[in-house]
Structure formats: structure tokens, C-alpha cells
């Protein structure tokens with residue numbers, strides 16, 4: 039998928055290692071730098087692919103993504119804001135299906151930095167009655183960071199909904215999630231985590247006392263990916279499992295075995311922005327030892 043995106047015709051070249059292209063009618067920014075290759079969708083300011091030099095791709099992107107403007111893209115790191123899940127409509131907020139503005143492109147020796155902005159408009163005010171400026175800063179290099187900063191006067195929930203590519207979910211262990219969770223598969227029942235999470239069946243959990251770093255140990259590939267959380271109150275672990283995945287038009291039937299979502303989230307404790315006090319949520323992916 040990354041190679042396919044990198045091969046799209048170029049619309050514009052804002053920096054030597056950065057080009058703007060189009061996947062269907064969705065504009066995307068392609069980074070082809072010595073430190074890493076990556077693709078970011080201008081719809082949603084959504085990282086779609088990140089491959090540090092010498093490594094295999096780190097995030098999962100569905101090959102059944104529709105690439106239809108206004109329809110959520112399945113994979114990468116969707117920015118879910120200003121609400122998490124079904125707290126409003128559309129699910130996971132409007133940020134992921136809105137077209138953002140590419141505001142900044144900086145190319146350095148070690149990384150490329152992109153900034154995207156989404157501002158309130160009559161369309162967003164009809165869905166959520168608050169004026170806001172939401173900035174997404176994305177750093178692409180040996181590590182990858184996605185950070186959102188919300189300005190205005192409001193309370194919001196949200197998540198950086200990372201889909202991590204794993205060779206075999208059954209042989210994957212996720213640690214650092216903390217001892218307690220709310221189990222969305224079983225009617226929000228409280229649960230206790232003993233040892234690592236192995237996503238070998240449907241999982242939909244909000245971990246409410248997570249550690250600052252989650253580790254995804256992909257035993258089949260012999261790789262560990264660290265997810266460093268910043269500004270979060272919760273971490274969500276999600277995999278649809280076989281039955282749910284079979285009913286999802288944008289997920290190939292067996293693909294639920296090849297990803298696990300580890301999401302940096304603010305759910306139990308909303309993000310609060312005020313004058314001169316923006317609210318920030320960030321996630322950094324790093325290949326660990």
C-alpha cells in the first residue's frame with residue numbers, strides 16, 4: 039500500500055522530500071526522506087503510513103479503504119475529535135472526515151515536520167457549538183509523532199486511534215496498559231488486567247490508569263513498537279475480532295489478525311481548553327528493543 043501511494047502522480051512538491059498527491063479525490067502528502075517514508079491524508083490530518091529507514095511499515099492501512107471524501111479512512115492514525123466514539127454523530131467526531139489545511143512543511147536532516155489546521159466553520163458549528171482551532175503537528179523520522187492542540191474555550195474528548203501493523207495478532211502482547219479497564223464488549227463492565235493483553239479475540243477496552251508507554255510485542259515479526267502517550271487520561275485497545283470484522287465493508291475478512299489499535303485518549307477526563315491554555319494530546323511511535 040505504501041509503495042502504491044508513493045507511486046501516485048505528483049500535484050506539487052513543497053520540499054525536496056515532500057510532495058502533494060491524490061488518492062482518488064483525497065489529497066495526500068507523501069514524505070520520501072532518508073530517515074523515513076510516510077503518507078499523510080489531508081482529510082483528517084491522518085497519518086496513513088510510516089516506515090522508518092531499515093524497518094518494515096509500522097502502521098496498518100486497510101486495502102479496502104474507499105478513498106471517498108467525507109468517509110473515514112480505515113487505518114493509520116485517525117484523529118478522533120471533538121468526541122470519542124458514539125458520544126455524538128458522526129462517530130469519533132468530525133475531525134477525521136474533514137479536510138484540513140496543510141499549513142507548514144519543514145524538512146530537516148533527521149525528519150520532516152508537517153502542520154495541518156482545522157478551524158470551526160458553519161458546518162462544524164452545526165455539529166458542535168464551539169469556535170475552535172485544531173492544529174495537528176506530525177513529525178516523521180526515526181520516530182513518528184502526531185500531536186493535536188485544541189484552542190478555544192471548550193471541553194472535548196478524543197483519541198489518536200493508532201492502528202499498528204502486526205504479523206499475527208494472536209502472537210502479539212500489549213503491555214503498559216495499566217491494571218484497570220472498562221470493557222465495552224461486555225456493557226462497560228469493569229475489568230482487571232493481569233499480565234499482557236493478547237488481542238486474540240474481539241477487544242474493546244478503555245484502560246483508565248495506563249502507564250506513559252504501551253509496548254506492542256509482535257512476536258511473529260520479532261519486533262517491539264512503543265507507543266508513548268502524552269496529555270492522555272486513557273488508552274484504548276481495540277480489535278474487532280472475526281465476527282465484527284466480517285461485517286465491516288472496509289476491513290478485509292482476515293485483516294483483523296494483522297492489526298491492533300492502541301489509542302492515546304481523553305475519555306474519562308475531557309480535554310479542557312481556555313484562553314491562552316490550549317489542550318494537547320500526543321502520541322509518539324518508536325521501534326523499541
Ligand SMILES: O=P(O)(O)OC[C@H]1O[C@@H](O)[C@H](O)[C@@H](O)[C@@H]1O
Pocket residue numbers: 110123129130199222242243274276301
Ligand atoms: O469504526 P470506527 O468508527 O472507526 O470505530 C472503530 C472502533 O474504535 C474504537 O476506538 C472504539 O473503542 C470501538 O468501539 C470502535 O468500534
